[in-house]
Amino acid sequence: MTTDTPSPLRILVADDHMMVLEMFQQFLSNQPNMEAQTAPDLESALASMDSDGPFDLALIDLNMPGMDGTAGLRKAMERNGDKPVALLTSNPTPAVVADVLQMGAAGIVLKTTSLKDLANEVRFMAAGGRYIPVELIETGPVRTRSRDVSSTPLSARETTVLDLLGEGKSNREIGADLSLAEATVKMHVKSICSKLGASNRTQAVIVAQDMGLI
Known part of the structure; x- marks a missing residue:
């Protein structure tokens, strides 16, 4: 008796930082039954959804060209069919978190998440779950980065x-x-x-x- 192999989860990662795209694509594509495609801006992400989508999950960077805040996330949600779309960012404001929740997006993935957690987060959202990092729920934006203290926390x-x-x-x-x-x-x-x-x-x-x- 043969068992059908499930189709791999197809993930779209859109970000204007090449380092992010390379890291996410390499890691996700090495996961069992998962493959990742990338886009460098919102326009390219939407075009990929039109030509290759819908994707099982799209991760959309908050600050890349074409986004206009969470308005770009809404556009991506409209173009990815009925499949989940999540925001990719480093330190969202409370207003951004509220917008993501209000519009019914799949959630928020922090760029500082561990790669081990990333795989679980992606599978959870692709399966229809909604994921918001606990630190955003408990404390709002990630204060540990000292971004409110000065323009840079570094010496x-x-x-x-x-x-x-x-x-x-x-x-x-x-x-x-x-x-x-x-x-x-x-x-x-x-x-x-x-x-x-x-x-x-x-x-x-x-x-x-x-x-x-x-």
């Missing part, structure tokens, strides 16, 4: 290190560029991740791009 040295992280340089290369010991660079990277609420250097760069720090 001048950390900002310099962050710029080099954004260029894809290793700790050793950053140390050579700045005449710092590699251990000192590691300390700065750890501090940057902590201040930006990121779990690793890649997520730190992604969050920093969303904040306009690099």
Whole structure:
């Protein structure tokens, strides 16, 4: 007796940061019964929905070109048939969270979520569930990133290190560029991740791009 293999979940990830697209596409496409397609802006995402959709789940970046806030999310929901669409962002305001809930979107995925959690979140929403990170429900926007304190929570040295992280340089290369010991660079990277609420250097760069720090 043969058992039919279920069709893979088809996920669309739309974001204007290439690092986000590469990370999400590589991770999601390596999950069992899942494949990911990407788009760099809202117009491209809508075109993909028209030509290749509807997708089992679309993750739509809040700040990419064409979005106009959550208005772009609504457009994506209208174009993806009756399939779920969720917002992809780093630190949504209470108003954005309220809009997402009010319009009936599938939820919100934080770019700082661990990859292990990401797979579960994607499957949950693709199955028809609604997902909102608990920290957004309990405390509103993610305050741990200190975004209300100043335009940047980072020191001048950390900002310099962050710029080099954004260029894809290793700790050793950053140390050579700045005449710092590699251990000192590691300390700065750890501090940057902590201040930006990121779990690793890649997520730190992604969050920093969303904040306009690099």
